[in-house]
Amino acid sequence: MSLQLGLVGLPNAGKSTLFNALTHAHAAVAPYPFTTIEPHIGVVAVPDPRLDALARLIHPDKVTPTTLQVVDIAGLVKDAHKGEGLGNQFLGHIRAVDALALIARCFRNADVPHVAGALDPCEDIAVLELELALADLATIEKRQAKVHSAAKAGKKEFADEIALLDRVREHLAAGHPARTLALDDAVRARLRPLELLTLKPLIYVANVGESDLPDGGELAARVADTAARAGAEALTVCAQCEMELGDWPEADATAYRQELGLAEASLARVIRAAYRLLDLITFFTATGGKELRAWTLRRGSTALDAAGQVHTDMARGFIRAEVIGSETLLQVGAWAAARESGLLRLEGREYIVQDGDLMHFRFNV
Numbered sequence: 333m334s335l336q337l338g339l340v341g342l343p344n345a346g347k348s349t350l351f352n353a354l355t356h357a358h359a360a361v362a363p364y365p366f367t368t369i370e371p372h373i374g375v376v377a378v379p380d381p382r383l384d385a386l387a388r389l390i391h392p393d394k395v396t397p398t399t400l401q402v403v404d405i406a407g408l409v410k411d412a413h414k415g416e417g418l419g420n421q422f423l424g425h426i427r428a429v430d431a432l433a434l435i436a437r438c439f440r441n442a443d444v445p446h447v448a449g450a451l452d453p454c455e456d457i458a459v460l461e462l463e464l465a466l467a468d469l470a471t472i473e474k475r476q477a478k479v480h481s482a483a484k485a486g487k488k489e490f491a492d493e494i495a496l497l498d499r500v501r502e503h504l505a506a507g508h509p510a511r512t513l514a515l516d517d518a519v520r521a522r523l524r525p526l527e528l529l530t531l532k533p534l535i536y537v538a539n540v541g542e543s544d545l546p547d548g549g550e551l552a553a554r555v556a557d558t559a560a561r562a563g564a565e566a567l568t569v570c571a572q573c574e575m576e577l578g579d580w581p582e583a584d585a586t587a588y589r590q591e592l593g594l595a596e597a598s599l600a601r602v603i604r605a606a607y608r609l610l611d612l613i614t615f616f617t618a619t620g621g622k623e624l625r626a627w628t629l630r631r632g633s634t635a636l637d638a639a640g641q642v643h644t645d646m647a648r649g650f651i652r653a654e655v656i657g658s659e660t661l662l663q664v665g666a667w668a669a670a671r672e673s674g675l676l677r678l679e680g681r682e683y684i685v686q687d688g689d690l691m692h693f694r695f696n697v
């Protein structure tokens with residue numbers, strides 16, 4: 333399962349720098365706007381202490397973490413919805429991702445011009461959110477025009493949709509993202525084909541200068557306030573430091589992070605936040621003790637879904653899954669002991685997989 337987190341922000345906010353830090357890629361980074369045009373896609377391993385602990389217990393030949401895709405998107409500017417900057421093309425790139433990280437520039441650097449002239453991350457966020465909302469408004473209005481002409485032609489099945497579109501339109505026009513509308517799952521599903529940008533889950537990332545670490549300083553605090561008001565999570569990173577530290581030997585990087593007062597790489601926090609945002613869980617497999625592997629699943633998925641992630645044959649010929657929570661296994665300390673104590677459960681295809689489950693699929697094709 334390959335879910336995508338899109339990095340969105342004004343030009344020069346540090347999106348490509350953060351992308352490089354996350355993916356160890358070398359996307360072009362430069363102190364002028366619109367360095368990025370085509371989106372870059374990279375894969376990041378999801379750090380998971382349970383995987384490390386299981387590896388110490390199982391001693392597999394190979395350990396494979398689960399991954400998330402990160403997409404570095406072109407800078408968004410005011411009036412993008414009217415085609416300014418890279419306009420519509422780039423709004424399409426945002427439409428394609430599953431969740432958004434809004435990167436707000438909080439670092440001071442006279443050599444990197446700010447597109448709006450002055451450093452003000454909350455104003456930048458307001459510009460970004462307005463553009464996304466206006467793009468959605470255009471989407472809704474286009475759909476309204478279609479539905480109204482269908483209704484005029486006597487088609488009655490559009491009555492509910494007309495009411496729903498009116499409601500969303502009103503909310504967006506008042507400057508609110510669609511995400512803050514109270515919608516039940518069925519209604520949300522009906523909006524899905526419209527791919528509204530402001531319906532995507534979102535985190536805020538304050539990109540601060542090195543001298544503002546570890547707390548991030550006043551600007552990051554303001555970003556955190558804005559996020560809290562929107563009911564979203566905010567993270568503070570120094571993308572530049574993380575990108576540079578990525579090239580250092582691990583021990584040196586850890587020592588330098590300690591000096592900066594950082595407990596762990598901020599990148600791990602960004603990735604974990606994205607994981608929470610997308611409501612994902614991890615399950616593990618340990619094929620014959622040879623390969624220990626972590627897999628991604630949407631919360632609420634079944635054992636059959638999990639089997640399908642690993643191999644279509646396992647889903648097709650699914651018999652049962654042997655399951656144990658990784659915490660339980662780690663407490664017991666050995667697979668054999670867990671089996672002897674009856675801690676290994678046999679579950680059927682409808683079993684709802686729990687975060688951290690270690691699963692072994694019995695199948696027959």
Ligand SMILES: Nc1nc2c(ncn2[C@@H]2O[C@H](COP(=O)(O)OP(=O)(O)OP(=O)(O)O)[C@@H](O)[C@H]2O)c(=O)[nH]1
Pocket residue numbers: 341342343344345346347348349350360361362363364365366367368369405406407408439440441444539540541542570571572573
């Ligand atoms: N001092 C400092 N400079 C940074 C930081 N992050 C990015 N920069 C600099 O800001 C400039 C722009 O960074 P990019 O990563 O290219 O910005 P972008 O958001 O991808 O920009 P576009 O692709 O043009 O939209 C580069 O010169 C970076 O070196 C940071 O945390 N601190």
Ligand SMILES: [Mg+2]
Pocket residue numbers: 347348349360361367368404405406407
């Ligand atoms: Mg860029």
